[in-house]
Amino acid sequence: MKNKRRTFTLGFKILAASMSIHCKRVCDVAGELNISARTLQHWKKLYQEGRFTIKKTSNEIYHKNELQKLRKQIKELEIERDIIKKAQNIFSGSG
Structure with a gap:
């Protein structure tokens, strides 16, 4: 049985990225949100580069x-x- 790929809203990604920047370490935040640290690190990078935008x-x-x-x-x-x-x-x- 295949695992279904989870999707996250832009708001969730921004919140998670900002939590990892301002509050705690990436691995701690990832554990609390039940996502991989690698994914959160990627979101954090995108957030810091200003590449999180809402597509029209x-x-x-x-x-x-x-x-x-x-x-x-x-x-x-x-x-x-x-x-x-x-x-x-x-x-x-x-x-």
Whole structure:
């Protein structure tokens, strides 16, 4: 029977790496978290190098692009609104 490979969240990896840096030795932290010291040493190295980042999913990228389009559209509509207000003031004789 094969052992199932465990996966860990990015948050767990960051927490484990920072514990090994700030609190205790790598082997002690690894024992407490029930992971191998070699794995924790690797995570610690990545953490210190600043290589732990959250990868953006295509859905997040889509939403970011959509937000940029909507902000641009809002600016254009605000400009149009201001032009209409100015024209209204001119034609009503109060400008």
